[in-house]
Amino acid sequence: MSNTRKFEVLLEIAEKLNQDIGSVPVLYGSLGLSRAIEVDLQTDDIDILIEDCIFSERLSYIHGLMEELGFTLTDPEENEFRRGTTKVGIASDGDMLSFSGVDPLSLAVESSAAKFRVLSPEQYLATYKASSLDGYRKKCTQER
Template identity: 35%
Template sequence: MNLFNEFLTIAKTLNKELSIIPVLYGSLRLERVTKVEFSPQDIDVLVPYIFLKEIWEALKSTIEGLGYELTDLQEHEFKKDNFKVGIAYIEDLKPFADVDYTNLVKNDNDGGVYYRLSISDYRKVYSKSLLGGYRRNKYNNKDKRKLDFLNELEQKGH
């Protein structure tokens, strides 16, 4: 099973069990929107803040019900076999990168409903992530390469 199919399984479960419409985030979504291989290593998911704080046990239990094990509580990271899922909160998009999370496009793919960022949104996210040393150092400037690619796309009128 590939990463996107695994994400759809997660999305369908979150839709059904917790009435969450997650955001597909990170390289996996960027790869799908640009049709360019970015070799995502994990599945990045955004959910409403309340599920990471007040309703955490329900979210944790739901993800564990899919066979995942919590491996990092601070990062809300889970692992199962070759899959790693990181969960953050959607409301952080606005203060972090000035992305209006209330206006994201909704997708329904094979019964899995999720929100997605646009190329413009990704430009904002990667521009902001380059300002912090943590991601720049941890990911060997992968964010810079992605931002350069997104800027190229914009220049070509995409």
């Protein structure tokens, strides 16, 4: 699936989150990076971060919203969903500031069909530097 199509799916999800629970999610991961640096990277999935206060209190509701959009929860521990070949990971933005120094509330908000927040290239650099030192990221990379 092309990044353009993945971005359309992001907008579909973000619109639902905007309308139903007032969330303005963060486009994260390699699809977000691809958009930030304006290079069409080969991305595997769509990563979305949701405000911690919403994520921690309304996770089961978020699961229901994803099901309404035709997604199936495939990995409850990772909050990973699939619809056909499209894979979406959803997580909290709760540790973003302490993890990488990036304040999710300071992120730029883009608005087209839906509102979503985006990292700048510099914020991605800070995040990926922190990720390179993170035990979870190292473990996942080794398992691949």
